[in-house]
Amino acid sequence: MQARLLLEDGTLFTGKGFGAEGASSGEVVFNTGITGYQEVLSDPSYCGQIVTMTFPLIGNYGINRDDFEAVRPYIHGFVVRRHEDVPSNWRAQYTLDHLFKEYGIIGISEIDTRMLTRKLRQHGTMKGILSTGNERVEELAERLSLSSLLRDQVARTSTKSVFSSPGSRERIVLIDYGAKSGILRELTQRGCDVVVVPHDTTADEIRRLSPDGIQLSNGPGDPKDVPHAVETIRQLLGEFPIFGICLGHQLFALACGADTDKLKFGHRGGNHPVKELESGRCFITSQNHGYTVKDESIVGTELEVTHINNNDKTIEGLKHKKFPAFTVQYHPEAAPGPFDNSYLFDRFIQMIREHKSANPQRPRQAQLAETLRGELQYAQK
Numbered sequence: 467m468q469a470r471l472l473l474e475d476g477t478l479f480t481g482k483g484f485g486a487e488g489a490s491s492g493e494v495v496f497n498t499g500i501t502g503y504q505e506v507l508s509d510p511s512y513c514g515q516i517v518t519m520t521f522p523l524i525g526n527y528g529i530n531r532d533d534f535e536a537v538r539p540y541i542h543g544f545v546v547r548r549h550e551d552v553p554s555n556w557r558a559q560y561t562l563d564h565l566f567k568e569y570g571i572i573g574i575s576e577i578d579t580r581m582l583t584r585k586l587r588q589h590g591t592m593k594g595i596l597s598t599g600n601e602r603v604e605e606l607a608e609r610l611s612l613s614s615l616l617r618d619q620v621a622r623t624s625t626k627s628v629f630s631s632p633g634s635r636e637r638i639v640l641i642d643y644g645a646k647s648g649i650l651r652e653l654t655q656r657g658c659d660v661v662v663v664p665h666d667t668t669a670d671e672i673r674r675l676s677p678d679g680i681q682l683s684n685g686p687g688d689p690k691d692v693p694h695a696v697e698t699i700r701q702l703l704g705e706f707p708i709f710g711i712c713l714g715h716q717l718f719a720l721a722c723g724a725d726t727d728k729l730k731f732g733h734r735g736g737n738h739p740v741k742e743l744e745s746g747r748c749f750i751t752s753q754n755h756g757y758t759v760k761d762e763s764i765v766g767t768e769l770e771v772t773h774i775n776n777n778d779k780t781i782e783g784l785k786h787k788k789f790p791a792f793t794v795q796y797h798p799e800a801a802p803g804p805f806d807n808s809y810l811f812d813r814f815i816q817m818i819r820e821h822k823s824a825n826p827q828r829p830r831q832a833q834l835a836e837t838l839r840g841e842l843q844y845a846q847k
């Protein structure tokens with residue numbers, strides 16, 4: 467089956483289709499990871515994007531039950547050099563083609579992904595349209611120009627209802643903006659009592675859950691598309707220890723009065739070098755983002771830059787100077803990518819314990835009584 471990818475600048479790629487048939491448009495981005503295509507394509511932060519893998523052989527180890535980062539993929543297309551439809555791995559349960567057919571996702575192979583990546587690097591990410599049909603190029607171009615990029619990806623990918631993953635240690639409210647499963651996995655592995663809440667949960671609703679700490683998740687799209695999330699973080703800041711990841715980091719920065727901007731082609735891959743300014747140490751990180759916190763916007767806020775990207779010097783980590791809160795632009799939960807940064811979850815738990823022992827005026831009993839009162843009032847409404 468022939469398939470085509472047309473970019474906004476008029477470049478047309480012709481290749482072979484796999485997965486679903488039809489047409490689909492989105493922002494074309496590239497990921498430089500060598501392994502981990504299952505985690506990449508199921509990371510909700512790619513919602514609405516057509517993802518190109520720079521590694522030239524994809525599909526060779528199939529798809530398995532355990533490596534999903536969300537219950538379903540939200541990507542709008544997948545572009546590869548060579549697609550291997552006969553997986554060879556003991557963990558493989560079915561093929562990439564099978565997965566894409568199930569979820570209506572179009573894959574295209576036999577593409578010069580090196581040329582495509584160079585174009586995206588030079589021009590910046592572009593809109594593109596994938597099609598397995600035989601419409602004329604002019605018709606494809608017309609459909610592409612009429613299509614618009616999604617603005618509601620957080621609502622599309624966030625959980626619709628509250629659910630819990632019980633544990634016997636710290637109670638963490640995880641605000642799900644399109645969270646990767648890896649974040650919940652890291653918290654539950656540490657025994658945390660996690661309650662996952664939708665992106666539009668209010669500060670009062672969160673207070674009623676009596677959290678010891680708040681985890682802000684990753685998520686798709688422009689942080690400025692979810693102003694309600696920024697407002698909620700602003701209300702919770704100072705009251706609870708906060709740890710933010712990726713979109714959570716950007717939303718936190720906005721809540722503290724800083725600003726965000728779009729990068730030319732983003733950071734997506736498993737080997738981005740990040741420098742921790744305090745120690746001077748370099749960490750290799752997993753990344754997937756197209757936006758960044760603007761350097762100059764930190765001035766005059768109560769934020770301090772803790773990490774920078776060693777390639778382009780953009781901000782990779784922040785902490786609040788007064789309140790227990792820190793955030794990173796990269797992915798300590800890895801999946802895919804190195805697990806070197808998972809210690810940040812331990813740091814979060816440590817921060818929660820320190821905050822608790824420094825604030826003995828609100829013992830658990832008093833907090834519980836307060837919660838109960840809140841819930842009663844809520845129920846009587």
Ligand SMILES: NC(=O)CC[C@H](N)C(=O)O
Pocket residue numbers: 511683684685686687688689711712713714754755756757758
């Ligand atoms: N992985 C993420 O959380 C990405 C954050 C945001 N959507 C960006 O592209 O910058």
